[in-house]
Every structure is written in C-alpha cells, then in structure tokens.
Amino acid sequence: MKIVIAGAGEVGTHLAKMLTNEDHDIVLMDSDADKLRNISDQLDLLTVTGSANSFIDLHNADVYKADLLIAVTPYEERNILACIMAKEMGVKKAVARINNGEYLLPQNKEKIKKMGVDELFYPESLAGKEVASSVKQVGTRQLIEFSGGKLILMGIKIRENAPIQNKTFEELATYDTKIHAVAINRFGKNIIPHGKDYIRNGDIIFFITTRDYQNKVYELTGKEIFPVKKIMILGASRIAQKTIERLGDHYRIKIIEIDKEKSLEVADRYNNVMVIHGDGRNLDLLKEERIERMDAFIAVTGNSETNILSCHLAKKMGIRRTVAEVENIDFMAIAEDMDIGSLVNKKLIAASYIYKYTLGAEIAQAKCLTASEAEVFEFIAKENSKITSATLKDLSLPVDLTVGGFIRNGEGFVAKGNTLIQPGDKVVIFALPSGIKDLTKYFK
Amino acid sequence: MINLKLIIKIIGSLLIVEGIALLIAFGVSLLYMEPDVNSLLISALICIITGWIISSAIKNAHGKFKKNDGFLTVTLVWIVFSFFGCLPFILSGYIPSLTNAFFETMSGFTTTGSTILNNIEYIPHGLLFWRSMTQWLGGMGIIVLSLAILPSFGIGGMQLFGAEVTGPVADKLTPKIHETAKRLWGIYVILTLIETILLYVGGMNIFDAVNHSFTTISSGGYSTKQASIAYWDSPFIQYVIIFFMFLAGTNFNLIYGCFIGRFNKLRKNEEFVTYLFIILGFTAVIFIGLLITENIGKEKTFRDAMFQVVSIITTTGFATANYLNWIPFLVFTIFLLFFFGGSTGSTSGNIKIMRIILLMKNCRCEFKRILHPNAIIPVHLNKHSVSDGIIQNVLAFFITYILILLLALVYFY
Numbered sequence: 081m082k083i084v085i086a087g088a089g090e091v092g093t094h095l096a097k098m099l100t101n102e103d104h105d106i107v108l109m110d111s112d113a114d115k116l117r118n119i120s121d122q123l124d125l126l127t128v129t130g131s132a133n134s135f136i137d138l139h140n141a142d143v144y145k146a147d148l149l150i151a152v153t154p155y156e157e158r159n160i161l162a163c164i165m166a167k168e169m170g171v172k173k174a175v176a177r178i179n180n181g182e183y184l185l186p187q188n189k190e191k192i193k194k195m196g197v198d199e200l201f202y203p204e205s206l207a208g209k210e211v212a213s214s215v216k217q218v219g220t221r222q223l224i225e226f227s228g229g230k231l232i233l234m235g236i237k238i239r240e241n242a243p244i245q246n247k248t249f250e251e252l253a254t255y256d257t258k259i260h261a262v263a264i265n266r267f268g269k270n271i272i273p274h275g276k277d278y279i280r281n282g283d284i285i286f287f288i289t290t291r292d293y294q295n296k297v298y299e300l301t302g303k304e305i306f307p308v309k310k311i312m313i314l315g316a317s318r319i320a321q322k323t324i325e326r327l328g329d330h331y332r333i334k335i336i337e338i339d340k341e342k343s344l345e346v347a348d349r350y351n352n353v354m355v356i357h358g359d360g361r362n363l364d365l366l367k368e369e370r371i372e373r374m375d376a377f378i379a380v381t382g383n384s385e386t387n388i389l390s391c392h393l394a395k396k397m398g399i400r401r402t403v404a405e406v407e408n409i410d411f412m413a414i415a416e417d418m419d420i421g422s423l424v425n426k427k428l429i430a431a432s433y434i435y436k437y438t439l440g441a442e443i444a445q446a447k448c449l450t451a452s453e454a455e456v457f458e459f460i461a462k463e464n465s466k467i468t469s470a471t472l473k474d475l476s477l478p479v480d481l482t483v484g485g486f487i488r489n490g491e492g493f494v495a496k497g498n499t500l501i502q503p504g505d506k507v508v509i510f511a512l513p514s515g516i517k518d519l520t521k522y523f524k
Numbered sequence: 525m526i527n528l529k530l531i532i533k534i535i536g537s538l539l540i541v542e543g544i545a546l547l548i549a550f551g552v553s554l555l556y557m558e559p560d561v562n563s564l565l566i567s568a569l570i571c572i573i574t575g576w577i578i579s580s581a582i583k584n585a586h587g588k589f590k591k592n593d594g595f596l597t598v599t600l601v602w603i604v605f606s607f608f609g610c611l612p613f614i615l616s617g618y619i620p621s622l623t624n625a626f627f628e629t630m631s632g633f634t635t636t637g638s639t640i641l642n643n644i645e646y647i648p649h650g651l652l653f654w655r656s657m658t659q660w661l662g663g664m665g666i667i668v669l670s671l672a673i674l675p676s677f678g679i680g681g682m683q684l685f686g687a688e689v690t691g692p693v694a695d696k697l698t699p700k701i702h703e704t705a706k707r708l709w710g711i712y713v714i715l716t717l718i719e720t721i722l723l724y725v726g727g728m729n730i731f732d733a734v735n736h737s738f739t740t741i742s743s744g745g746y747s748t749k750q751a752s753i754a755y756w757d758s759p760f761i762q763y764v765i766i767f768f769m770f771l772a773g774t775n776f777n778l779i780y781g782c783f784i785g786r787f788n789k790l791r792k793n794e795e796f797v798t799y800l801f802i803i804l805g806f807t808a809v810i811f812i813g814l815l816i817t818e819n820i821g822k823e824k825t826f827r828d829a830m831f832q833v834v835s836i837i838t839t840t841g842f843a844t845a846n847y848l849n850w851i852p853f854l855v856f857t858i859f860l861l862f863f864f865g866g867s868t869g870s871t872s873g874n875i876k877i878m879r880i881i882l883l884m885k886n887c888r889c890e891f892k893r894i895l896h897p898n899a900i901i902p903v904h905l906n907k908h909s910v911s912d913g914i915i916q917n918v919l920a921f922f923i924t925y926i927l928i929l930l931l932a933l934v935y936f937y
Contacts, residue, residue, distance in 0.1 A: 082699075105699040113911065121591065121683070126699040 081105070081438060082146040084171070086132035086162050087153035088115050090407065091177065091203060094427045095150060099438060100124050102517040107141045110153075132162035135169075144170040150434055152177045160197055167196030175199045175434055179318070199437070203430035207380075208322025210429055211403050214422040215311060215327065215376045218401050219303035221284055221422050224447050226458050226508050230492035231485045233456055233508070234297055235265070235286045235449065238279055241302040250275040252300075259297055260288045260494040262484040262510045263454065267413075270454040270512055272482050284416075286449065286456075288484035288508060290492045308375040308401060312336070313353075314360040314390055315381030316346040319405060319426065323378065324350050334369055336360040338381075360390055366397075376401035380424075384408045391420035439520055449510075456484070456510045459523045463503040467522040473497035477522070480515030484508040527589055529582055531597045534684075535604055536578030538670055542605055542661075543571030546612065549657055552731075553650020560648040563616035571608050594683030601666055606630040609658055618647055632658030633666075635873065637745030637841040644750045649731060652748050656735040663742020663772070663871040664712045671705035697780055708776050711783060712871075716741050719768045726761040740765055743772040743872040745841030753831075753842045762827055762844055766834050773799065773838035773866025794906050795867050795878045799837075802877070806833045806861060813854045836861045839873040875925055879918045881905065886915050 081104045085092045088110035096108050096119065106125035109132055110116050116127035130137025132153050143149060149166040151159035156178040163174035178184075178200050183192055192200060217223040222235035238245055244252055249261055253275070264271050265284040271277075279285065287297050298305060309332060313320050316337035324333060333353040337343040340357055347355040358365045360381065371377070377394035379387035384406045391404040402421035406412050415423055432448040432455055439446070445458040461467050467475070472483055472495060483495040487506040493499070501507055511519055546568035553561045609632070610625035619625040624640045631638045632655055641647065647655070661669065667684045685701055697704045719737035724730055732748050739746045749755040753765060771779065778796055781789040790796050810829040818825065828845040835842045836858060847858050865874025882903060889901045902909035 105703075107699055120696075124699070124701050126696050 081148065082142070083107070083148045083150065083438060084109065084138075084141050084143050084146045084166070086110075086141075086149065086151045086159070087177075088112070088119055088127075089152060089154060090427045091430045092150070092152040093119060094409075095152070095431045095434060096123055096125055098431055098435065098513070101513060102438075104438060107146070109137065109141050131158075133158050133165060135165060138162070138166055138169060147172045148437055149174040150177075150437075151175065152430075156180055156183075160192070160195070163197040164195050173198050173437060175201065175437060177430070178202050179204070181205060181322070201430060201433050203426045204318035205322045206429045206433055207319045207405065207424055207426035208326055210424050211319060211323040211378055211380065211405075212326035214403050214424070215308055215323075215378065215401060218308060218376075219298055219301075219305055222286075222449065224445075224456060226445065226485075227487045227490075227492070227506055229291055230487045230490065231288060231290060231494075231508055232294060233262075233286055233288055233484065234294070235284050236297065236301045236303065238281055238283045238285060238301060240281055242279075242281075242300070243302055244279050244300050245281055247279055248275065249273045249277055249279070252279065255300060257496070258289055258293045258494050259300070260484055260496075262286050262288050262456075262482050263449070265416075265449070267417075270449065272479065272510070272512065286510070288494055290494070306375070306400065310334075310374045311376045311378060312366075312369070312371060312374045312394075314377070314379040314387070316342050316355070317380050317382060317405075319380045319424075320378070321346065321349070323380070324353055334374075336365070336369070361386060363393070366393075371399070372397050374399050376403070378403045380405040382407075384411050388415045388418065388420060392418055395420055454510065454512050455516060456508065457519065459507045459509060459519075461486075461501050461503055461505045461507050462523065465503070465523050467501050467507060468503055471498050471500045475522075478515050478518050480512035481518060481522075482510050484510055526596060527593045529584070530589055531593055531600065533579050533582045534597055534670075535600055536575045536582065538601055538666060539571050539575030539578065539604065539608060541575075541666070541670055541673070542608055543568050543573075543575060545657055545661060546571055546609075546654065549612070549650055549654035552653040553648065556649040558648035558650060560612065560616045560618070560650040563612045563614075564650050564654065566615055567608070567611035570611060574608070589683055591683055597684060598667055602630070602633060605661075605666060606633055609633065609654075612651060612654055616648075616651060618651055628655065629658055632656075632744065632746065633662035635659050635662050635742050635744035635839070635871065637739070637839075639746065642750075644748060653731070653735060656738040656744075656746050656748070659742045659744030659746055660716070660738035663744060664709060664776075668705045668708055671701055672709045697777060707780055711776055711779055712741060715768065715771060715779075719764065722764045723761060726756075726764060727758055728756065728761065736765070737768070740768045740840065740842070741772050741871065743769065743838045743840045743866065743870070745835070745839075747842065752844070754844045759823070759827060762831055765842060766827075766831050769834045769838045769840045769842070770803070772840065773834070773870050773872040775867040775869040776871075777869050778867075792906065795881060798881055799867050799877045802864060803830075803833055803837060806837070806857065809857055810854055813851065813857070817851050817854075832858060833861060837864050837872075838866045838870075875922065878905070879921060882910060882915060882918045883922060886919075 083099060083104050084107045085096055086109045088108050092108065096106050100106050100123045107128055108116065108119060108125050109128045109130055111129065111131050113129045116129060120127045128137060128141040130140060132151055143166045149163060149171045151162040153159055159176035159178065163176045167174050174197055176197050181202060182188060183200050184202060213223060220234045220236050224233040252261060261273055263286040264273050289297055311331050311333045313333060313335040316335055320335060329352050334356060335346060335353050336356045336358055337346065338359050343355045343357040356369060371394065377391060377399045379390045381387055387404040387406060388411065391402040394402050403424060404415065404420055405424045406415050407425060407427065412423055412425065428448045432446045436446040447456050449456060485492060485494045485508045486501060488502065546564060550564040550568055553564050606626055606629045610629040613619035613625035613628060614622060619628060627640055671685060697707050716737045719740060720733045723733035723736055735748045747753065753762060774796060778790055778793055807830045810833060811826050814825045814829055831844045832847050847855060863875060864880060865876045866872030868876050868878045882905065885903045889903055892901050893899065903915055
C-alpha cells in the first residue's frame, strides 16, 4: 500500500515508524528538511520536503498514486485542505487530524466527508476517552470493549495479593474456561504466554472474557472494586477538557492549572468542575486541596516528567487510581516500573486509530495496548479467508499472533484450541508489532 | 557500540554473492578451457564456503544498526572483497605476488582502473572476464547490489546505502530501499546490455563487447587489449563508448527518470547541465588546439578530443590517443579535468560536479557576504537553498581530497 503522511510531528513519525515495519511504501512530508533527514536516517521511507497544502509538493510526493493520505500537521485547516487537494489529485482515501471537536459531530461529519475528507480524528479526544474509561474502570489498566461489550479485554496488574500469582497459565485455564489470557506485559515487554509460563508479581496480564465474567477476573487477580467520586486533574490541557466532557456530571472534579488564562477559560467552559490556579508540583497546594481524599488522580500536563512524578506522589499519598499522560515513548517502560497506574499516550492511541485504514482486510477496531506497541484488532472473518479454514489449533498461527475470542450472532465467545472461526464472525486478535504484517493474510 | 556480529554476518552473506560472481567467471573460462579454470572454481568455492560458514555460524545477530556500523561495513566489504577477489590471479599464477594481485583487484572494485599488467592479452579469458567483472560489481556498488537481491538487509539498509552512495546527499527513487536498489541495478544491467549489443554490432567479438561494456558503465576502464580502445580503429565503437561513458558519469536517478518518461528533470538539473557544458567546453578547446597543432583530419580530431575529455572526466580511463604527446597547453587543459569527476549518484569517481558547483557558488556567496555582512545569502542549487551543513561537508571533503592528493604527490616525488 502506498501511504503519504503529511506532517512529521509526533503522531506522523510514530505512524511512519509503525508502518515501515510492514510492507508499505511510505512517503513522509514535512516543511522541515532537518527533521526529515533525521527520520530518513532511521526509517526506510521516502521523504519530501514541502508543505502539505501545496499542489506541487503533493505532486512530488506522488499523492496521485497513493492509496492513503494521512494529514497530521499541527494545523487542522492545513490538514483538511491537504485532504481535499489530495482527493482532487486522485488519492483513494484521505484522513485528517483535527483539533476541533465540532467537526466530529454527526451532523457535520457528512459535510466534511462531502468535501473529500474521508475520516477525521482528534488525538486529544481519543486520549480523553481513554483517560475517562480508565478512571471509570478501577482495577484494570486498560479495558477495551468489542462489539459494544460482547467481549472485553482487560489489562490487569498482578500484585502480591493476587490469588493467581505464581500459577501457570494452564492452571489459570482450569479455573474458568470463559477467561483467556492473551498477553503479558513483563518489564515493559509484551509476551504471548504459553501454558507452562508462570504468572508473576508485577505482570500486566491481558484477559479476554465476556461481561458476565468480568467480576471473576477481578476476583482471580485480587482486585477490589471501589466507587470513584472525587477526581483531581493536573493540567487543563485539551486531553483534560475532553476527559471532563467524557466523565459527565457524576463526578466531583478538581482541576489544577498553572496558567491563569487557561484556568479562567476552563472555569468558564465547564461549570461542574472546580478550577484551581496554581502549580501542581507544589505539595502544599495539593495537600490544601485535600489530595489524600481523592479517589482518582489524573496528570495530563504537557510535560511527561511532571505527570509521572506527580502520579508517583499521588500513589504515595494513598490514591488508588492514577492515570498519567506519558508522551515520551522511551519513558513508558520506566513509568511502568515506577508503579504509577495507567499510562496514556496520545500518539500511540492516535496511531492505532489510523492504523486500521492501512490494513487491507475488513476491520472493525484497532487499539494499542497500554505501555506497549502491541495491538489488538477486531477483524470480520470473510468467506473463504484463511482464518476460517481450520481450527485454531491446526492453523498454526505465528507465535506473535493469538486469537482471543470471537463474536458470533451477537454473542461473545472465548477462543479455544478447537474453535473453528466461521465467516461473518468478528475475531478479536492480539498481535505483537512483528506479527502485524502476517495478519491480513489470515483475513483475506 | 559497534554491532560487530551483524557486520560480520552481512559480510559473510556478501562473500556468497562474490562467490557466485566468481562462478560466472568460472563459467566463462569453461568456454575457453584455458589454464585458469581450476583457480576460478577453487576461488569461487573458497568464497562461498567461507561466506556460508560465517553467516551460519553467527546466530542472534540483531539489534540496532547505526551509522558507524554502516560505514565500517562498507569499508570492510571493499577490503574483504579485494582480498578474496585476488585469489584467482594468485592461484592461477598469472599474477603470483599478493601485492600485485591485491592491487589489481582493489583497483578493479574501486573502478580506479590502474593496472599492473603489462601484457594484458597474455591473460586467459576467464581471468580477464573476472577482472572486468570486479569493476562492474564495484561500479554500482556491492552494497547496492546486495540491497537489491537480498531482502534481508531491511535492517540497516538505509545506513549501508547512505554510506556507499556517492555524493553529499543520498537520494531514493522509491520509499523502500530494496526497491530503489533494484531499480538502480535494473538500469545498470539494461545499459550494459544495450552497450554490449552496440559494441558487438560495431565489430567487437562478444567477449570483448561484454568486457568493455562492463568497464564502461562502471567507469572503470579495464580493457582486454594492451592498446585499450585504440585497438579498434572504428569511429562507431568509439562513439558508442563515448556515449556510455557519458551515461556512466550521469546521475542514475536522472537516467531512471528518463526511463519513466521524466525528461524535463534533465533540463532542470543544474548538475547535469553543468556536466554537459563542461564536457562540451573542454572538447571545443581541445578540438581547436588539436586542429592547429596536429594534422589527423577533422573528424578524428573531434573524436579524439571528445573521447579523452569524457574518459577523463568520468574517471573511466580508456584512451584512444596519447595526450601526453600533445602541446603543453592541451596537456594542462586535460590535467584540469582530473579535478572534476562525473555527477553524484553516478558510477564515476573523483570530487563530482555537484561539489564543484557548490564550492564555486559558495565562493561567490562568500564575496557577497563580505560586501554585505548582514545579508542572508544562501547557496542555491536546483532552485533550493543548500543547508550550511552540506556546504561544510563539501568543503571538508574537498580539503581532505586535496590533502590526500598532495600527500601522494610528495610521496611519489
């Protein structure tokens, strides 16, 4: 597939990195030649220096031959214009990054689509959604619902008190057949477990199960569900604002922002939150605002270090649920080690969101697993595709892929060795970065 | 930290490629059944077996392949290739000393074209073919070849490519390095084929035609005859060779552009236009000079002038006339050409036209900067400004080049 990525910012670069690992032809555009040179030293792609909204530069990037344009410059007007222009020049599909939630409203979406922009995405909004859901789902690091909750994927950190600690996965399977562990994140690395592997303290285990068995998973992992009512948010960034919108009115939210202007703006926009103007790194201020009474603490300032450290602090103060935005991918493993609860990275989230357009097969959903570059997909099995040809046991899937479960006739099932996928099933499949390129083979 | 494991593994698999090339030369020698048959076969087997042992013995070679790894690999490849490539010369006894054999092979792989042989016709066909082939492999670059045929180089491909491709900036034709390398080699092979056919039509036998197109396209200049191209007193052959030497000194990206119908890229490329005008200008000066001093007929004078100019500027080194016997003014003019070289991204050597252009333009800009200390005066090339980093790189290259030249001069003197 030929893909043109306009904008070598964080999202663009990360996408390019992910996509070059597969057999895609990537052209990366940016107006900063030095930035491009650095990237092209590391990645096998073509770079074009130029503006995303210039006909000549788009032509130089061979947009007319491309299958997909991903416009991810920092300016939404430029992104949308680039999509419209590229569409005119013959690109098959165009996706733009925006910073304005208004465009995403259903009544406006159609208008935008008419202009030639096939899909819009808003990284901060996606991240806000992620943050809100991880606050709601206490106990899990990540919770992804498939087909409206018919199947769920839960990422749970194993601690000392977990009954399944030091058991093998084979033993786990005997507890309940409706729970399937698809992956482990151990020391920042993703592994697909085998029956003989042990569950260790500190692992994050990803379970696939149905809604009815959700509580059983909490029981096995020794997690206690507590209600979240009071939330403190550090930083009134766009992610924070999107999170507030997602959370709704059922929470008592305090938000700390260092910038006066921004504090006023947020206070003006949301009247269900209390905005505190001050430095979130100031412990006295936090104590004054009764941080120890909070149920959840969310750190989403633009600075990853601040977020990590303040979450660490919050954990020390006894807050059970913390979420930190960590934009620097290299920090994620360190942050995971520091034990600061859920991590959110808007680049990874946005990249997986776009990712699905690059996969040829029919795909309903793609999500990245927290604190890692592994992905989980929801594919629709087509007639005569390879995945339907034999039972999972006999398919001999590569070691970096594993089927977690499937949804048939609106009902979720956990995959087993003797499962035979039928055409029309929605298959939840987990893939390490190295396995993604094999995926489409099974669904075509 | 240098990734030695991976570097050695890459060199191991490249040795297998060299072994296969030696096998082809062995095939040629079989046609003639001369005394070099065994030496070529043994060398091929040594290469393949050594390569196979190295690449299968090294397990778990992975991890990051950085820039310094790329440079080290490329440098090592030339040395290792020359060492293994000189085996047939030694084993057959035609060039018995290691020094001479190594010199001859290194001169081949680097397409320098200097030879220690003083009776080329005495060497059997298989070895001569191998000698030309070293230039052909070295011309487009062994690394580029392996990037084209061995897809496993995905890792670090860019580093290797950047370390081998000539010129201040490495350009890609396609997003995937593997595809770019394939296309470059595709053009290279097509040009070689066309030249072989034309030379054959012009009266060379098929062996000489293949050998000479190998060494023309690679701008190497090894001949199968002691008298070089002058052996064939055929204007047609000489014009064909002039044309292909010219192509060998052209940026292959531009030639690829012509293949896919983008001819206007030629016109817009400052380097190509300069390259063309330098050749035409020098040819005109020498043509007039020769016309006055020598009396060999207008057509022959023109042909001699152009052949020498193109041969020297592209660093090919074929000769149809002994320019040292010309008048001092013309010898000096020819001598100037030794400082140019072909275009970047071509198979030719030397400083290269693009660097010369940048040096000259930078000089002019420097003068302007003295007059207008506060003015921002970037150097432009192909209508884009060139970053200071590249200018500095070119200056450093030029100084190093001249220093090495001076050192060699002092040493030989």
